[in-house]
Amino acid sequence: MSGIAVSDEAVLHGMDKKLAPGIESGIISVGIKKDGGYKKTSRIMDASTFAALGQDVTEKIKQLGQGILNGEIPAKPYKKGHHNPCNFCKFKGICSSAEGQSRGSV
């Protein structure tokens, strides 16, 4: 399972009962060194940082939701390298985005 876990032993052990010193979890992205510390590849965060991240995400979702309610819905598709959802979109003919316009918008 990808993602970030809270660096709380009880929580981590609750997610993977086999997690122990010298073991890399096969379930979560956490490994424990033989000396007890977390392996460098572990994707963990302390509880307060995790809570702050949760608050930031919640705030961002509220802002996005309010923007949608206010009619602010720009066409900003996610693009990565040559991967572009506009290439497969059935609405590109009427889309106002740069990608949609380049293919002939209304």
Ligand code: SF4
């Ligand atoms: S063509 Fe327009 S509607 Fe379709 S994916 Fe691209 S931005 Fe979104």
